Amino acid sequence: MEGIVLALLVCLILALLTKHLSAPVTPFYILAGIVVGTSGLKIVAADDISHFSTELGLIFLLFFLGLELKPGRILSNRKTFLASGLLDLNINFLIGFGAAFLLGFPLIESLVIASAFFISSTAMTVASLIENRKLMMREAETIVWMMVFEDIVLIVVLTLLSSSLAAPALFVGEIAAFFAVFFLISTLGRGYILKIMNRDDELPVIFTFSSVIAVAFLAQQAGLPESLMVIAFGAALATTDPVKFEIQAQPFKDVFLVVFFVFFGIGVDFSGGIPLLIIAALSLLAIVSKFLSGIAIGHFVHGKSGAGIEIWANTIGRGEFSIALATLYGSVMVSTIIAGLVITTSIVGSFSAKYSDRISQLFRKWGLFQKSPS
């Protein structure tokens, strides 16, 4: 218990500091975890309470992802969505997978590394677009749709990784059955759910919290991946009033996600030899590969490669979803590498997003990616 209190206090101080400097806070939570945890001072170790709390963090992160999935919106922007999303996926996933495989990781671990390598941090990207006042850029819209595409890829990856453990056909059938039940409940019970969520007493928050953890528990009992079930539950509830659910779930997500990040850092173990060289090489590659995909998207979607610099500068940071993948399916070695990847790319990414104008200018000075005459 005292471990989690200490960890949260450290995070509170870090949050105050980074908000003051308007820097992303996630990498510092992980760093703090590394400092006080297994690889550092060994003051804090994981226990039952921290396990439960980190699980809540992950569950609420994925529940939010589900709430944000609105198929109608995606269909109305199909062209940009598919073009930018597929370029982003193909380039980064292949480079990540190739690198991991060449480093000698087995197939499944390479898949986990490649996914974590591919998926940018939605939270950091959105926050930096707003904070740096870049929403008006044409590229901003493309970037936002890329994030949605990445979320969908994440769902596919989660399905793939969890189905490899069970009989695929039965597994898919069970998942489909759960999905159907969720959507049936939220369609038939829509009026009742809205009535609960519109009350101004404690009922909405109790309903949100207990239904989400009940779904996670049921999934566990049925031997199905909680992650997918919680996303599906969020997506089903999004057909009622997603904003109401977001308001109620936000405090749980915010607090437990901090615990999730810091205990992820605490679990990082350098005792098997610090894979610093691998981390450095992979992080550098992660920055370069987003550059390549950014330029390609700029070229094919916006008709000028220069637009890709903005896309690149705003999508370098990997974050919450990479860590979620590492937690769910990564070995200690893989988690440690992904921790390093997230820390470096998110710090580099926050600077590149802030100074993307100057970076573009620099490239133009070198005679690269001239703005097309318009």
Add this chain to the structure above:
Amino acid sequence: MPLRSINLPGIGTKYELETEKGDVLAIFFLKNGNIQMYTLPHNAAAPSVAELNPAEARRLGTILSGAIMEADKESVEMAFSALSDLRISVHTYKIGRPMAGKCIGDLQIRAKTGVTIIGVSRGEQNTINPPPEFIFEEGDAVVAIGETDQLKRFEHECMVQ
């Protein structure tokens, strides 16, 4: 003037308007309730941005929609440009000794001046749309509505006696 709006996941709603002269305005209603307004002048490379809180945005909205509120210390004038420049003034007054103890009906405020008393604040208690039988006390704060000329008349005929 083409106007397009789009829902951006995780960010909010975007409205974009191109003016006749080729300037572009983009307005984002963010999820935290704030509004970012970008203006990109024709031929300019980078936009300038203002972030407004909801109250500031409403204020800007009333100015742009033509209902202009001019507030001085104790009065507000509203002009509705869409209604052939209808102007309404709202003024507050303190009741002095001359009017104390009289009721609205006896004073014939509306008949004599055209002004309507729409609210009275007495200590902690507020009365909206007071009836003609309502009796003033010294120190009451009243809110009167009318045209500027009518309010002037009210000041001369009723307040100063």
